[in-house]
Structure formats: structure tokens, C-alpha cells
Amino acid sequence: MDIITHSDIERILIDSDTIHRRVRELAARIDHDYANVQRLLLVGILKGAFIFLADLCRELTIPHVVDFMAVSSYGMTAASGAVRIILDLREPIEGEHVLLVEDIVDTGHTLRYLQQVLASRHPASLRTCVLSTKQRPEAIDLPVDYLGFTIPDVWVVGYGLDYADRHRTLPYIGALKKEVYQ
Ligand code: PRP
Numbered sequence: 001m002d003i004i005t006h007s008d009i010e011r012i013l014i015d016s017d018t019i020h021r022r023v024r025e026l027a028a029r030i031d032h033d034y035a036n037v038q039r040l041l042l043v044g045i046l047k048g049a050f051i052f053l054a055d056l057c058r059e060l061t062i063p064h065v066v067d068f069m070a071v072s073s074y075g076m077t078a079a080s081g082a083v084r085i086i087l088d089l090r091e092p093i094e095g096e097h098v099l100l101v102e103d104i105v106d107t108g109h110t111l112r113y114l115q116q117v118l119a120s121r122h123p124a125s126l127r128t129c130v131l132s133t134k135q136r137p138e139a140i141d142l143p144v145d146y147l148g149f150t151i152p153d154v155w156v157v158g159y160g161l162d163y164a165d166r167h168r169t170l171p172y173i174g175a176l177k178k179e180v181y182q
Helices: 016-033 050-059 109-119
Strands: 009-014 040-046 064-073 083-087 097-105 125-134 146-151 173-176
Touching: 009 146, 016 050, 016 146, 040 050, 040 109, 050 064, 050 097, 064 109, 083 109, 097 109, 109 125
Parallel strands: 040 064, 040 097, 097 125, 125 146
Antiparallel strands: 009 173, 064 083
């Protein structure tokens, strides 16, 4: 049972026990689906996915390796949909089984870009694992193979998610008070 430890947080949306249960369920499905694969390459998207990825990969029993990318929106918001790579993978992924790991889908612009970029590099397979997706009817509809939670369209922080780089290390996913970001 989590307690709110910061005055910026309005309420806890998903507590840490629920998150960890769901992460174990996702890992079990991934283990099952990739049971016959020589190795799986997990691609975590910084910064937001680092906590989710760290927990997810430690639950996996299949052979796997981890690498990271970081992307940035042009301008201050993702609203334009323009995304650029600021940190790329160390190795080519041709012939690799790749699982893209993201913390959140909001507008969908980031994930669409990443799926297109990775697919263009000819992996043996490409799937996507997302911790949370917002309930936004106008969001781009994208294939997500492993989804943790659908959450309300409010500003969320914790478990990797931030507001101006703050609150990423809260153990739960919480809704930020409106007066903090409005
Ligand atoms: C967040 C999140 C996703 C993206 C989702 O990253 O980690 O990558 O936004 O938004 P979208 O669906 O509207 O494209 P952010 O740019 O905040 O960077 P961070 O992960 O470093 O916090």
C-alpha cells in the first residue's frame, strides 16, 4: 500500500504492487512468445522507460540483451509530431528479434516514429511493449503487443514518468495536481 509522499501528487492511479504484478504478467507472456528465439533485444526509450525496462528484463527467463535509444520532440511539445533521435542503438538490428519498450503512449507520435525507424532497419521481428497508454480518442492508433495499463488523460508521474524531469522515481503512477502544470 503506497502513500503519497509529495505535495504535487493529487492521487495514486496505479500503486506499486499492481505495477509489479502487471510487469510479471507481461514478462511471462514475453517469455512464452519468444521461447524459441535465440535472443531478444530489448530497446528501452530514455528516459521514461528506464525503470519499467529494468524491472521487466529482470523478470524474463529467456536470453535477452538490452540497448537504449533517446528521442526528442522538435520544439517544446510533441504536438507537432516531429521527432528526432538524440541517442541511437550501438549495433545494427538486422536479423534481431526486437522488442521496443516504452513507458507511455500519449499522442502516439513518438512510438509511430520509433516503430518506423526500427522496422526500416530490417529486424527479424519487431514488437512493442508499453507500460501505459492514455485514453485519448485522437491518439494515433498503433500496434502495441504488450500493454500494461490504460490510464486517464491526465498528467501522470512516477515509475519513470516525469514532470519537467521530476517525480520519475516515485514507486507508483500518480496524477499530478492540475495547479502544478497549468
Ligand atoms: C514521453 C514518453 C514517450 C513520449 C510519448 O517522453 O516517454 O516517449 O513522451 O508521447 P507521445 O505519444 O505524445 O509522442 P518525453 O519526450 O517526455 O521524454 P522522457 O522519456 O525523457 O521523459
